[in-house]
Amino acid sequence: MLVFVLISMLAGAAVVHADPDIFGDWEPDGAQLSAWAWDDSAGKFVRQEPGFISSDPNQYKYELQCHLGGGDFDADCLATVLECKNGPDGKDGIPVTWLKAPAGVPNPVWSYHSGPTCLFDARPEDLLPRIAAMIQSEFQKLPISAGRVTAQPSPHTLRGADTNFYAEAAEQQFDIKILAQDVHVEARPVQYTWNYGDGTTLGPQSSAGGPLPQDRWGEKTATSHVYTRTGDFSVVLTTSFLGTYSVNGGPPLPIPGQGQFNAPPRTVSVWRSITRNYADDCLKNPQGAGCPGAPPTSR
Incomplete structure (x- = not known):
């Protein structure tokens, strides 16, 4: 029963990906993080044009945990799928795995980067750009x-x-x-x-x-x-x-x-440093000028 519920939940997520109220234009084979760039003139994030070059040697995307492509899921993975509960406004998130590939390579071969982890947002393709817009000011607030x-x-x-x-x-x-x-x-x-x-x-x-x-x-x-x-x-x-x-x-x-x-x-x-000659015998007069026990001179 647990596996059936999980399959229904994740399969449902794959079916409704085209609904803009839920996942926007998030595709079944992952949301491409490198598809966004900051536009200074517009003051917002915009989708990158083809050929955009990033300083990061990799590009990234995330997929639903246990996703095999083509709308299929790994049944063994579904038995241990990550639960993403108690997100913003009490809504649940989605379990995702991060993938990486060399930047600038068309139709690359994606490899595992990290995860699984939870992504909490009604529109996950918009979440990362919103955080990116805030991260610089949040960085300056850190102790x-x-x-x-x-x-x-x-x-x-x-x-x-x-x-x-x-x-x-x-x-x-x-x-x-x-x-x-x-x-x-x-x-x-x-x-x-x-x-x-x-x-x-x-x-x-x-x-x-x-x-x-x-x-x-x-x-x-x-x-x-x-x-x-x-x-x-x-x-x-x-x-x-x-x-x-x-x-x-x-x-x-x-x-x-x-x-x-x-x-x-x-x-x-x-x-200031001052050089003076003293005649006192510090053994006989420890308080004499220049002796270790004498009061300090003004600087």
Whole structure:
């Protein structure tokens, strides 16, 4: 009885695919994801013209789980078909499997990519473009860490000397919901911009910098900075991330543009160096000028 119900449900989905109120122009052999492109002039997604070239080496489509082509289904698969319950507005979704093929190849041979997974929407051919239109702004809202800022030397450095700054940023992953769909996002740091707090900036550039051994502090690096006056300065790092996203376990797709995120400010105190000669014997007078126990001099 369970198999009969599943066959009826899935076979019914294949029969009604031409009904625009249910599946639009979704065809029995899968909805082609690469059939859509963003039109800047129209401000919306439009179907791609033949010959459209994407930067992704693959093209993708999804099929009903257990679908064999020609309206047939795999009976053994139907016994374990994925249940897609509790979608938007309490409606059920459809179980799908993602396929891939080399981009730009007419009538390609499709191979398995991922799935099965659920797709929840009354018109699944419209769901992915709607998510694509939202993904850039959703990406910018994520709690992505721009990385930790380190200064050498720190927390005090010297006026007129190179202070080495570097960032420690990492790839990050997030699982979010968009239009009630499961969306997996991966973010990768690619560029860094430094605001040194004294009116000067560096970047954006690809180098995050790196640590120096203590005996090399004061050397010029790709991210170092020379302060020309004393004081406390708030250093802010802005890290730019590239991202990809996948919907309901589907193929990873690029997120347009870059997301920019600021690291917590790092305060650096810039001191001046002064050379003096002292006559005190620190063993006899530990509080004498220049001795380790003496009060600090002004910077």
